[in-house]
Amino acid sequence: MRVFIILSGVLLIAAGCSRRSVTPLTGRDEGSRADNxxxxxxxxxxxxxxxxxxxxxxxxxxxxxxxxxxxxVPWFELAQMYSAAGMGSKSVQYASRAARLDPxxxxxxxxxxxxxTQYEMKDSAIIYFRRALKADSQAVEVNGILAGLxxxxxxxxxxxxxxxxxxxxxxxxxxxxxxxxxGLINQNKLNEAAARTEALLGRxxxxxxxxALLADIYxxxxxxxxxxxxxRQIIEGNPEDIETQLIYLMSxxxxxxxxxxSVFLDNVFKSDIVERERKIAIAQRLxxxxxxxxxxxxxxxxxxxxxxxxxxxxxxxxxxxPGVYEAAGMKDEAVKRLEEIVREIKPGFWFRExxxxxxxxxxxxxxxxxxxxxxxxxxxxxxxxKIYYAISAMELGEYEVAxxxxxxxxxLAGNNDEIRVQVLSMTGDLKYRTKDLDGAYAVYEEALxxxxxxxxxxxxxxxxxxxxxxxxxxxxxxxxxxxxxxxxNPTYMDTYAWVLYKMKKYREAHRVMNxxxxxxxxxxxxLLEHMGYIKKALGDCDDAIVYWKESLEKDSSKKYLEEEILxxxxx
Numbered sequence: 001m002r003v004f005i006i007l008s009g010v011l012l013i014a015a016g017c018s019r020r021s022v023t024p025l026t027g028r029d030e031g032s033r034a035d036n037x038x039x040x041x042x043x044x045x046x047x048x049x050x051x052x053x054x055x056x057x058x059x060x061x062x063x064x065x066x067x068x069x070x071x072x073v074p075w076f077e078l079a080q081m082y083s084a085a086g087m088g089s090k091s092v093q094y095a096s097r098a099a100r101l102d103p104x105x106x107x108x109x110x111x112x113x114x115x116x117t118q119y120e121m122k123d124s125a126i127i128y129f130r131r132a133l134k135a136d137s138q139a140v141e142v143n144g145i146l147a148g149l150x151x152x153x154x155x156x157x158x159x160x161x162x163x164x165x166x167x168x169x170x171x172x173x174x175x176x177x178x179x180x181x182x183g184l185i186n187q188n189k190l191n192e193a194a195a196r197t198e199a200l201l202g203r204x205x206x207x208x209x210x211x212a213l214l215a216d217i218y219x220x221x222x223x224x225x226x227x228x229x230x231x232r233q234i235i236e237g238n239p240e241d242i243e244t245q246l247i248y249l250m251s252x253x254x255x256x257x258x259x260x261x262s263v264f265l266d267n268v269f270k271s272d273i274v275e276r277e278r279k280i281a282i283a284q285r286l287x288x289x290x291x292x293x294x295x296x297x298x299x300x301x302x303x304x305x306x307x308x309x310x311x312x313x314x315x316x317x318x319x320x321x322p323g324v325y326e327a328a329g330m331k332d333e334a335v336k337r338l339e340e341i342v343r344e345i346k347p348g349f350w351f352r353e354x355x356x357x358x359x360x361x362x363x364x365x366x367x368x369x370x371x372x373x374x375x376x377x378x379x380x381x382x383x384x385x386k387i388y389y390a391i392s393a394m395e396l397g398e399y400e401v402a403x404x405x406x407x408x409x410x411x412l413a414g415n416n417d418e419i420r421v422q423v424l425s426m427t428g429d430l431k432y433r434t435k436d437l438d439g440a441y442a443v444y445e446e447a448l449x450x451x452x453x454x455x456x457x458x459x460x461x462x463x464x465x466x467x468x469x470x471x472x473x474x475x476x477x478x479x480x481x482x483x484x485x486x487x488x489n490p491t492y493m494d495t496y497a498w499v500l501y502k503m504k505k506y507r508e509a510h511r512v513m514n515x516x517x518x519x520x521x522x523x524x525x526x527l528l529e530h531m532g533y534i535k536k537a538l539g540d541c542d543d544a545i546v547y548w549k550e551s552l553e554k555d556s557s558k559k560y561l562e563e564e565i566l567x568x569x570x571x
Contacts, residue, residue, distance in 0.1 A: 038067045042074065054081055072102040079111065088119045099128060106135040110142065122149055147180070181213065190221050208234060212247045219255070242271045246278070253285060258292055262299045269306045279307060280316060287324050297328045315345060322354065334358055342371075349379055356388040368392040376405065383412045383419065390426060399434050406430065421451045425460055437468050455482045459495050466499045475499045490516045494527050497534070506537045525555035532564070541568035 045060030058081055064074040079095035092115045099108040109132035116125035129146050136142075143162050150159035159180065181200075184193035197214045204210060215230035235248045249264040268274050268282065286292050286300055293300060304321045311317050318341055325334035338355040342348050352375045359368035369392035376385040386409035393402035406427050413419040424447040431440035444461040451457060458478040465475035479496040486492045493516050500509035513531045517523070528551035535544035545568050548561045 038064060038071075041067070045074065045077070049077065049081075057081070070101060072098040072105065072108060075101065076108055076111070079115070083115060083118075088115075091115055092119060092121065092124075096124075096128070099131065103131060104135050106132050109135055113142075113145070117145075117149065122152065125149060152186075178209065178213065185217065185220070190217055193217050194221070208238075208244060208247055212251065215251070216254070242267065242273050246274060249282070253282070253289075253292075256289070256291065258296055261296070262303075265299065265303045266306060269303050270310065276311060276314075276317075280320075283307065283317075283320050287320060287327065290327060293324060293327045297324065297330075300324055313345075315348070315350070318345070319350065319354075322351075326358075331358060331362060335362070347378060349375075349382070353382075353384055356384070360388060360391060363395075365392045365395040369396055369398070381412065383409055386412060387423070387426070390430075394426075394430055394433065399430060402430050403427075417450045421447050421454060421457060424450075425457055428460065428464070432464050432467075437464070437470070440464055441470070453481075455486050455492065458482045459486075459492050462499055463495045466495070466502045469502060472499060472503050476503065488519070490519065490521060490524070490527065494524075494530060498530055501530070501534055501537065504537075506534060509534050510538060523550065523554070525551040525558065528554070529558060529561060532561070536564070536568060544568055 041060050042064050045057050045064060048054075048057035048060060058078060061074040061078045061081075064071070065078075075094045076098035079091050079093075079098060082094060083091035092112070095108070095112040095115050099105070099112040102108055109128050113125045113128035113132060116122070116128060126146060126149055129142050129149070132142050133146075143165060147159045147162035150162065181193050181196050184190075184196065194214060194217045197210055197217060200210045201207065201214065211230055211234055215227040215234075218224075218230070219227035231248060231251055234244055238244045245264045246268050249261065249268060252258065252261050252264070265282075265286075269279055283300075283304060286296075301321060301324060304317075304324065307317050308314075308321070322334045322337045322341075325331070325337060335355065335358050338351055338358065341351045342355060345351060352371060356368060356372055356375065359365070359371065368388060372385060372389035372392055376382065376389040379385050386405045390402045390405035390409065393399070393405065406423055409423045410420060410427075413423055424443050428440045428443040428447065431437075431443060441461070441464070444457060444464070447454070447457045448461065459482050462475040462478040462482070465471050465478075476499050479492075479499045482492045483496050493512055497509040497512040497516075500506075500512065513527070513534055516527060517531065528547045532544040532547035532551065535541070535547060545565050548565050548568075552558055552561050
C-alpha cells in the first residue's frame with residue numbers, strides 16, 4: 001500500500017535586530033575617503049534600503065564588502081536585512097563580523113548579542129553583551145539582559161551579582177526583581193525565592209504581582225492552603241479590578257482549575273485596560289490546552305468571538321477560533337469559519353493554506369482544487385500551494401495540471417533534498433496513475449539517490465514494482481529494509497505482504513497480513529482487498545468474500561471486486 005504525501009507547509013520565521021541598531025557611519029568609515037567609489041556605492045545602498053528596495057540594497061552592500069571588507073557598516077546593515085529575511089545563520093555571521101571590526105561601537109555589540117540570544121546561542125550572546133558594556137559602562141539595561149541570561153543558564157551567582165549591582169545603583173526595576181526570583185524558581189531554590197519575594201513585599205506590601213508570585217511559590221512547595229489563601233485575599237480585596245482578575249485568571253489556568261473561569265475570561269477579553277497582546281497570549285494558552293478545549297469548548301469559543309468583536313479584522317485574532325474548532329474535532333465548523341474569513345480577508349494567504357489542509361484532510365478534492373488553483377496563481381512562490389493544487393488535480397484526474405504543478409514545486413524546492421524527495425514521490429505516483437511505469441520507476445530511483453533510507457520512498461517504490469510485477473526481488477529487498485525500522489506500521493506491513501503475494505509466497509503474506517488485523521486499528525479498504533486476494537490464493541474463498549465485501553462497503557469505487565466475489569462464489 002502506498003503512502004500519499006501531504007506537506008504541512010513551509011514556515012519562515014522573520015526576525016529583526018534592535019530598533020536601536022540603525023546608526024550613522026563610524027568615525028573610521030568617515031575618515032577613509034580614499035575610495036570614492038566605495039563611498040558612492042555605500043550611500044546608494046543606504047538610499048535603496050530606506051526607499052524599500054532591499055534586494056538592490058543587499059547587492060550594493062555586498063559590493064561594498066568586495067571593495068573593502070574591513071569596514072563595519074555594510075556587514076552590519078546586511079546582518080539586519082538577513083535577520084528580517086529569517087536567515088539566522090548568515091545574520092549572526094555578519095553582525096559578529098561588524099562587531100569585531102568596530103569593537104568600540106556599542107550598537108554593533110548590542111545587536112550581535114540580541115541576535116545570538118534570538119537564535120538561542122546564549123554563550124555567544126553573553127560575550128557580545130559584555131563587549132557592549134565595555135563600550136558603554138553606563139548601559140544599565142545591558143546588565144539587566146546579562147543577569148537574565150545568566151539566570152536562564154542556571155548561573156544564579158553571576159545573575160544575582162549583577163542584579164545586586166543594578167540594585168545598588170538604584171536601577172533595579174520590578175521586572176528585574178521578578179526575573180531574579182524566577183531564576184531561583186527555575187533552579188528549584190524555592191526557599192530562597194520565597195525569602196526574596198517576601199523582602200519585595202516588605203518594601204511594597206500592596207504589590208499584587210509580588211503577592212501572586214509568593215502564592216505560586218507556596219503552591220510549588222506543596223503549600224496549597226497558604227497559596228489559596230493569598231489568592232482569595234487578592235481577589236476579595238479588589239474584585240472589580242481587571243488586573244486583579246487577570247492575575248487570578250492566570251493562577252486558575254496554571255493550576256488547571258477551570259471551574260468559574262468563564263466570568264474572568266469574559267471580563268478580561270472585554271476590557272479596555274488589558275492589552276491586545278496579553279489577551280491573545282491567554283487565548284493561545286487556553287487553545288493549546290487540549291483538556292481545557294475538550295471540556296470548555298463553548299466557553300473558549302464565546303470568548304474568542306468577544307475578541308473578534310473587540311478587534312474587527314485582526315487576522316491574528318481571527319486565526320484562533322478555527323484552531324479551536326480543529327482542536328475540538330469540529331473540522332466542519334473550522335472549514336465554515338475559514339471559508340468566511342477568506343471571503344472577507346485579502347489576500348489572507350495563511351487562512352487559505354489552512355483551509356487547503358483541511359480540505360485535504362476531509363478529502364474534499366473539488367473545493368481543494370478550486371481554492372488551490374486560485375491560490376497557486378496569486379501566491380506563485382508558495383510551495384504548499386503548488387503541492388495542494390497537484391494533489392487535488394491528481395485526485396480529480398486532471399493529470400496534466402498535476403504534472404505542471406509538481407514541476408513548479410520541484411523548482412521551488414531548490415536544493416532542499418527533503419522537500420525534493422517528497423515532490424519526486426508524488427511525481428512517481430502521478431506517473432504510475434498515468435500508466436507510465438518506466439517513468440515512475442525512474443523518478444523513484446532519483447528520489448532514492450537523494451534519500452536511500454527513506455522508508456516512505458522505499459515503501460512506495462516496492463509497492464509500485466509489485467503492482468507492475470516488475471523486479472520483485474528488488475521490491476522484496478526494499479520492503480524488508482522498511483520492515484527493519486517500521487515493522488509495526490500497517491501500511492508498510494501491507495506492502496511487504498503484497499510483494500510476498502506477488503512472489504506467490506502466500507503463507508508468508510498471510511502471516512504478515514494476519515498480524516495487521518490482529519493488531520486492530522482501522523480496517524482500511526485496500527488492506528481488506530489485499531487480504532481477500534491472499535485468502536483466495538490459499539483456497540479460502542469464503543473468507544476472501546467476507547474481506548472483499550467489507551472493502552466494498554468502505555470504498556464503493558472498488559466495483560471490480562464484485563466480479564472477484566462472483567468468481568469465488570461460483571467455485
